[in-house]
Amino acid sequence: MDIKQDLARLNALGYRVTRQRRLVLEVIRANPCLQNVDDIFTQCRGRDESISYPTIYRTLDMLVEAGMARRTHFQGKNWYEGVMSSHHHHFVCTECGATVALAVCPLDFLKEDLRAAQFEVHEHQFELLGICKDCQSNQPKGGVLL
Numbered sequence: 001m002d003i004k005q006d007l008a009r010l011n012a013l014g015y016r017v018t019r020q021r022r023l024v025l026e027v028i029r030a031n032p033c034l035q036n037v038d039d040i041f042t043q044c045r046g047r048d049e050s051i052s053y054p055t056i057y058r059t060l061d062m063l064v065e066a067g068m069a070r071r072t073h074f075q076g077k078n079w080y081e082g083v084m085s086s087h088h089h090h091f092v093c094t095e096c097g098a099t100v101a102l103a104v105c106p107l108d109f110l111k112e113d114l115r116a117a118q119f120e121v122h123e124h125q126f127e128l129l130g131i132c133k134d135c136q137s138n139q140p141k142g143g144v145l146l
């Protein structure tokens with residue numbers, strides 16, 4: 001889906017598409033994976049100084065409601081990604097924020113248990129927090145900071 005189709009869909013769903021909302025959507029679509037709300041804010045502000053935090057938050061909520069972005073929460077922050085890629089999870093570096101997509105969804109291993117319990121999952125999160133290869137090499141051996 002290109003951005004024109006997304007904008008047309010937002011219109012059809014009754015959302016007013018403003019220049020600033022479009023900008024937030026562009027920022028979401030420009031990154032194939034998770035970004036936290038601070039990164040999104042910095043990128044939006046870099047392109048439009050007048051865009052406010054509340055506008056960005058409201059637009060992100062709108063995109064989640066419209067099914068164009070996914071939201072997850074960890075490290076005290078909201079993280080977002082566009083839905084151009086298929087469902088996946090992440091390894092996230094707590095030092096530099098780098099994300100690596102994981103090929104496996106843990107829900108796949110629980111299918112039988114969920115069926116047995118007759119439980120219908122509506123939402124799940126699975127993000128692994130740690131330190132990426134680059135950040136490991138920037139640390140003293142053993143990861144102990146003196």
Ligand SMILES: [Zn+2]
Binds near residue numbers: 032033081088090
């Ligand atoms: Zn991702």
Ligand SMILES: [Zn+2]
Binds near residue numbers: 093098131135
């Ligand atoms: Zn890192």
Ligand SMILES: [Zn+2]
Binds near residue numbers: 087088105106124
């Ligand atoms: Zn999953």
